[in-house]
Amino acid sequence: MNDYSVLVYGATFWGIGFAAASSGVLVIDPGINPGHEFADTFCTKICRPEQLQTEFARYFYSVLQKHNAIHDGKLHPAALVPMLCSFILEHKINVLLDTILIEKQPVCIMSGASKRNISADQIIDTLTPSGTVWKKYFNALLHGEENAVIPTEYLNGSADSPTIAPGRFSSEAVLHFPVSPGTGYAEARQELEAFWRLRPEMLSKWKIAALAPEFYEITDSSQQKNRFFSQGYSDPLLALDSGIMEALK
């Protein structure tokens, strides 16, 4: 079957939410990890369940909780990919991973070496911000040795300097490292490594376990303009909830 009502670009939380509450939707993603826009940027933020408007999103929240991935308003980011994959299978959402959108008219998608034309009444792009990016971060997942604490100056720093957010476990934290919007991955890695090499002694109990495979981008705040852009939401469940709401409209 190659006819779809909607082609969603991005197996993002928003995109998966939208597809879960619609029919005739195909979701494609260039990567292999659904929910990468939050998982691969090490998001530790999670809203309260009361903030969620849909049954689906509250259900996802409860499953995260059941598997010990949320505690005290903080999220274990490594839980997102496996849990979202499980959600996609459970709700039989039509997802093609490792697939790019190479032409919009006519719609042509490509996976590995195979290209195909499909028809879709609408394309929703959840990967590209429609507003301008005004803040960009290259994050790193930190592992704390015994008794590692996050120094207050990093907990409450300004958005323009490196800050550290606690994760779900006491030994888990995320370094939010700001870079300018035009920075590429090579430069970002260089800047972050240089900062980390000269980090102050008070961070010595923290080690970098992984560098984010993706930038975390914050766009101008007009939600209307950016309502499809999944990373524009402050946490994965708000994005999921919003995708579902959009489908139910």
Place this chain on the structure above:
Amino acid sequence: MIRYDIIVAGAGTAGVFAALSAAKQGMNVLLLEKTTACGGIGTNGAIAPYYDRSFIDLSADIDKDVFDRQDGSGFLLPLKRNCVSTELLKRAYEQELLKNGVEIIYRAVVSGVLSDGNHVIGLRWHDPQGNHEAGAGVVIDATADGTVLALAGAEFLEDGIRQPYARIYSYLAGDSLWNFGGDAGYVNQDDPENLSLELLKSAAAQVPEQFSEVEKRFLTAPVPGLREGRHLRGRETVRFSDIVHNKQTGNPVAREYANFDTHTIDLVFEDEEFYLFCVAALQWETHFNITIPFGALLPVGMEGIIAAGRMISADHEASQGVRMKGCMKHLGAIAGAAAAISVKKKISLSKVSSQEITALYPLPERAELLKQNTDLWLSDPVEIKEKLKKSNPGTAIWSAYLNGVTEPLYELLDESGFARVHGAFALALQHDKKALKVLRELVEREDQTRSETLRNEPVREPHGAIAAYLLGRLNDKESFPLLCSLFENSRDFFFVSAAWHSLLRLTENNSELRRSGYEVLKSFAEGQRKIPPFRCYCGEICDATEKMKSITLKHLKNITL
């Protein structure tokens, strides 16, 4: 249109060194990578260990530099302390590439090939900014799966079975970082629907009861842990059979030193000679020199494109040995050098001399262990016979097979223990029916004894199971009822699968057994019976019922009653 001397597709294990080696020859190089970092499985896939080591200085120098500074780096280090941090390597590769003038574009997926007849002259790619194209003197396909070659219309070797893949994630192991690369089953990455479904299923299967701080998870790798994909049909091909029969010839440009590191869920599903070699001759762990001729990197009937990485021309069995990081980096460097020579001298890739390449990147030596594969094999029948008496007969079984040693082994059949069993195995490999008595006995008592490999590891398959397989090889019709009973009643997976394999053969090859064999196999294929579960190579519990049913159904279709 912008033009580069060389475009490398894929900045993975091989691609990084293809680009570096070409740039070091003064080439203007573009490197396209679909993820956001260099290094492929060795960085994005968090696979830190070398199977053997890095075979080229280009890579060994980078490794050493990172290794020397990683202790105070503030990065979590790999569990195996001789390994290099995969996160620090990403930057180290990038730095070296940029220093040598290579232009890198991330999030660039190759989407098409520019060609002039059968000559590749450039590439198209897609990145978040849109679609682009550029011309090139030579294109190097380092995408692991041969995606560019497929887009260019290259031919591939017969599509056979592939190795299981892994859904890798990194996690906290003690006070270090390690990767979980356990097998996640079979996948066909050329079928987008199948790949997606398997990626979803394998990640979903990794949801634990409770996420926890012990073995805390870090990241699901952004690249799939694919061990095998398309194999190019090259001007020359690396073949398993040539390796184990000492028939490797030609002018090699690279050399792998590895065992046939198979992750197949059971070797009965593989080619017969591969089973005989790995299981019946106990050679699964033996390391070999596997030589790679230059022609294995060159597609037949095509110009302007060269392969670097695990898609080179090697058959499925050989490729299980020719895929390790050290060798892939070497192949990358070779492809880069060959491309540079082709561009500089304005000659086609097939005209580049392998001597010129090996002058730049010499073949790695393993003098301390093994100079020639032939050093492994025994030729003296007396020595072969003596070795067969041991629990770890080394290469004696295969040596007997290679040299046609039969008669001196008959005496062993009257002995007891390993001598008797190994003697029977060596004879059965050679279709000698004198082995039948011993083999039948082993099956009758479901003999659970296990021999040891060259490295003194017990093999997975017990003597009785190997014997059940060999009875099929010898077309032993008399064993048919015995094998039926074993297949239907044994509670040990290896006995069941070996008996099943032999039943398929006996049913196909003997008209008088056809109807009864058909009934037994059909009742299994269409019934509810579950095959006993077992532990596969990576230690996970596997269930092969569906795989065995689908193979059975295929065979039944070809049987005329």
